[in-house]
Amino acid sequence: MTLEEFGYNEWFSNQIDLETEADLTVARVTAIHKGECEVSNGKETKAAKMTGRMRHQARSKLDYPTVGDWVLVKNFDDESFGRIFRVLDRQSALKRKASGKTSRSQLIAANIDTAFIMQTVGLGYNLKRLERYLVMVNESGIEPVVLLSKSDLLSPEELAIKTLEVEERMPGTRVYAFSNVDQGGLEEVMALFEPEKTYCVIGTSGVGKTSLLNNLLGEEDYLFTLPVRESDGKGVHSTTWRELITLDNGAHVVDTPGMRELGNMDVNEGIEETFDDIQGLAAQCKFNDCSHVNTKGCAVIASVEEGAITKARYDNYVRLMKEAAFHEQSALEKRDHDKKLSRFYRSTLSQSRRMKGDS
Numbered sequence: 001m002t003l004e005e006f007g008y009n010e011w012f013s014n015q016i017d018l019e020t021e022a023d024l025t026v027a028r029v030t031a032i033h034k035g036e037c038e039v040s041n042g043k044e045t046k047a048a049k050m051t052g053r054m055r056h057q058a059r060s061k062l063d064y065p066t067v068g069d070w071v072l073v074k075n076f077d078d079e080s081f082g083r084i085f086r087v088l089d090r091q092s093a094l095k096r097k098a099s100g101k102t103s104r105s106q107l108i109a110a111n112i113d114t115a116f117i118m119q120t121v122g123l124g125y126n127l128k129r130l131e132r133y134l135v136m137v138n139e140s141g142i143e144p145v146v147l148l149s150k151s152d153l154l155s156p157e158e159l160a161i162k163t164l165e166v167e168e169r170m171p172g173t174r175v176y177a178f179s180n181v182d183q184g185g186l187e188e189v190m191a192l193f194e195p196e197k198t199y200c201v202i203g204t205s206g207v208g209k210t211s212l213l214n215n216l217l218g219e220e221d222y223l224f225t226l227p228v229r230e231s232d233g234k235g236v237h238s239t240t241w242r243e244l245i246t247l248d249n250g251a252h253v254v255d256t257p258g259m260r261e262l263g264n265m266d267v268n269e270g271i272e273e274t275f276d277d278i279q280g281l282a283a284q285c286k287f288n289d290c291s292h293v294n295t296k297g298c299a300v301i302a303s304v305e306e307g308a309i310t311k312a313r314y315d316n317y318v319r320l321m322k323e324a325a326f327h328e329q330s331a332l333e334k335r336d337h338d339k340k341l342s343r344f345y346r347s348t349l350s351q352s353r354r355m356k357g358d359s
Contacts, residue, residue: 001042001043001246001250002042003026003041003042004196005042005195005196005250006028006040006042006196006246006252007028007111007196007197007198007252008026008028008070011089011091012026012070012088012089015088015089016072016088021072021085021086023074024072024073024074024085024086025041025072025073025074025076025077025082026041026070026071026072026073027039027040027041027048027070027071027072027073027076027082028040028041028042028068028069028070028071028244029065029066029067029068029069029070029071029110029244030045030067030243030244031067031243031244032065032066032067032243035049036048036049037049037065037071037084038243039071039073039076039082039084041076046076046081046082047081047082048071048073048076048081048082048083048084049081049082049083049084050064050065050083050084051074051083051084051085054084054085054086054087061106061107062093062095062105062107063087064087064107065084065087066093066107066108066109066110067109067110067243067244067254068109068110068111068112068198068244068254069087069088069090069110069111070087070088070111071084071085071086071087071088072084072085072086072088073085090110090111091110091111091141092110092111092112092113092140092141092142093107093109093110093111093140093141094107094108094109094110094112094115094136094137094140094142094200094202095107095108095136095139095140096108096136108200108202109200109254111198112140112142112198112199112200112254113142113143113197113198113199114142114143114144114145114192114197114199114200115137115140115142115143115144115145115199115200115201115202116145116146116147116192116199116200116201116202117130117133117134117137117144117145117146117147117202117203118147118148118149118201118202118203118207118208118209118212119146119147119148119149119166119203119207120148120149120150120206120207120208121148121149121150121151121153121154121159121162121177122150122153122154124204124206124207125162127165127166127169127312127316128312128316128319129204130146130166130169130170131169131170131313131316131320132320133202133203134146134170134173135320137202142200144173145173145174145175145176145192146166146170146173146174146175146176147176147177147178147189147201147212148162148163148166148175148176148177148178149177149178149179149180149207149208149212150179150180150181150207150208151177151178151179151184151185152179152181152182152184159177162177163175163177168310169310169312169313171277176188176189176192180208180211180212180215183215186215189212190215190216193216193247193249193251193253194249194251195249195250195251196250196251196252197251197252198244198251198252198253198254199251199252199253199254200253200254200255201213201253201254201255209255210255213245213253213255216247216253217245217247217248218248243255275313275317277309278292278300278309278313278314278317281299281300281303281309282299282300283299284299285297285298285299285300286298286299292317292318293318300314
């Protein structure tokens with residue numbers, strides 16, 4: 001497989017200095033295992049780690065290599081570990097809020113062309129969660145496509161209603177229903193995976209991500225699957241690390257663990273794109289700083305009252321906007337705290353030095 005077939009293009013090649021970096025190997029990160037990477041040049045895969053200098057210069061873990069990254073590697077042909085010298089700038093980056101109360105982001109995968117957001121139509125169906133995934137994908141600069149799994153659990157009439165509900169809630173987003181069991185709609189879904197493109201399949205545990213990948217690979221036991229709990233429709237994590245898989249047709253898929261917690265940190269991008277119908281109405285509000293909550297002259301509220309926008313979609317929009325504003329404020333507070341702490345350390349160090357000088 002050539003680098004181009006692996007997803008390499010001019011965006012990445014233009015970043016390389018042929019004079020100073022000619023001795024480095026261009027490779028793609030295919031897996032992450034507790035700080036250790038697997039990298040491939042399209043023909044051979046080997047283990048690699050960041051150089052000490054790269055680790056020291058990283059501003060945060062967002063600068064660390066992740067699955068899908070293109071990197072420059074020293075000693076690729078040696079028997080020892082390869083040494084990742086540099087990560088090339090990403091065309092896209094799939095991120096989420098890290099678990100817990102922190103406002104930091106966690107990098108999931110890079111250089112993704114399309115993200116398939118999977119949602120079951122059975123037990124566990126949740127439009128609010130689906131919209132949160134859509135916001136995250138839109139923030140990342142990746143094309144979203146919704147896959148409704150387990151279609152065999154519904155009659156054709158019920159499935160049509162469910163599909164229409166999703167399409168109306170997420171205008172402009174492509175939606176496909178399918179089943180891993182009776183394989184209804186599966187052929188249409190499989191045709192969405194194109195050669196040389198990179199995809200990821202995301203969704204909570206139990207929606208059928210691994211089963212879909214097994215069907216795509218044509219090997220039922222290639223990826224280990226675990227049963228879904230009957231009590232709540234939730235699954236047990238069957239994917240313990242992220243890895244890049246190449247299908248027989250030349251498409252590349254990043255397999256990601258189910259994500260139990262999502263967060264949205266960029267109000268101006270992901271949420272605006274996901275709720276572009278509401279954002280369009282916002283321009284008609286009486287006041288420029290309208291919060292769209294109990295505000296006189298609000299065009300958004302008027303549209304909800306008229307039925308042009310569903311109450312459920314509006315409520316989720318307001319909820320996500322508040323959440324994003326909270327995370328943004330948390331990040332500002334953290335930076336302010338860090339600055340105060342830094343000033344305190346400098347003051348303490350200066351005082352300690354004066355005391356030593358006096359003695």
